[in-house]
Amino acid sequence: MTNEQTENRWEALYQDGLGAPRYPNGHVVRWLFGNFPREQVSDVHLLDMGCGMGRHAVMMANEGFNVSGTDYSAAAIDQATAWATRAGLDIDYAAAPAEKQPFADQSFDGILSYAVLYYLSLDKMKMAFDEVHRLLKPGGKAFIMIKNHRDVRATKGSEIAPHQFLINQTDDGMPWNNEQDMQLTLLPRAAVLDICDKFSHVMINEMTTTLDDGNYLEAAWLIYLTR
Numbered sequence: 181m182t183n184e185q186t187e188n189r190w191e192a193l194y195q196d197g198l199g200a201p202r203y204p205n206g207h208v209v210r211w212l213f214g215n216f217p218r219e220q221v222s223d224v225h226l227l228d229m230g231c232g233m234g235r236h237a238v239m240m241a242n243e244g245f246n247v248s249g250t251d252y253s254a255a256a257i258d259q260a261t262a263w264a265t266r267a268g269l270d271i272d273y274a275a276a277p278a279e280k281q282p283f284a285d286q287s288f289d290g291i292l293s294y295a296v297l298y299y300l301s302l303d304k305m306k307m308a309f310d311e312v313h314r315l316l317k318p319g320g321k322a323f324i325m326i327k328n329h330r331d332v333r334a335t336k337g338s339e340i341a342p343h344q345f346l347i348n349q350t351d352d353g354m355p356w357n358n359e360q361d362m363q364l365t366l367l368p369r370a371a372v373l374d375i376c377d378k379f380s381h382v383m384i385n386e387m388t389t390t391l392d393d394g395n396y397l398e399a400a401w402l403i404y405l406t407r
């Protein structure tokens with residue numbers, strides 16, 4: 181299973197009508213309102229990288245920010261575009277891989293990538309973090325969420341390379357059933373610090389929750405970066 185096949189799985193899920201979340205994540209809401217000034221929001225350029233159907237891009241645009249959104253999946257971008265049109269929002273969407281973004285250096289004041297980059301191989305994840313650094317203005321902020329090595333998904337796949345798991349087990353009603361045959365990169369904290377080497381400030385918190393009455397642990401890094 182290559183990274184490209186994982187991306188093709190996402191495309192197929194969106195084409196099959198994947199029911200993606202419609203409401204923003206609370207950590208994203210706090211990052212947005214804690215970091216960007218409420219005045220002159222239209223001058224603040226934000227990127228939602230791996231935007232899916234656009235729940236966070238829509239929130240940002242509703243608040244008046246100047247918003248771009250990218251996702252590898254063209255089907256996701258079509259649905260995100262349709263949502264923005266219905267809502268009367270002007271969001272600049274494009275289909276593009278996280279590791280190679282179609283923007284000039286220092287284009288953004290803020291970049292969000294929520295629940296995306298652990299679907300990339302370790303090499304491409306590093307490239308995507310470097311892209312975030314390239315695209316941020318000096319002093320710009322990023323918030324990246326990736327699932328980590330303690331997540332139950334590490335026990336639902338075969339470790340095919342260090343920190344890289346091919347998901348191959350299902351459980352009734354669990355979210356990783358959608359991730360069958362995908363390759364996930366689930367990193368310990370030290371490895372995350374290694375790939376954040378370009379940033380001037382790095383803060384990493386852990387977010388955990390359980391599923392199925394405590395039977396399964398979901399664990400993620402909440403990574404706050406400043407260029």
Ligand SMILES: C[S@@+](CC[C@H](N)C(=O)[O-])C[C@H]1O[C@@H](n2cnc3c(N)ncnc32)[C@H](O)[C@@H]1O
Pocket residue numbers: 186187190191200201229230231232233234235236250251252253256276277278279293294295296299300
């Ligand atoms: C779990 S969804 C999260 C979507 C969105 N960020 C959200 O919070 O609703 C993961 C997304 O990552 C996208 N994705 C996977 N690999 C990617 C890559 N290499 N480049 C860009 N997006 C990718 C998928 O198409 C999918 O939309």
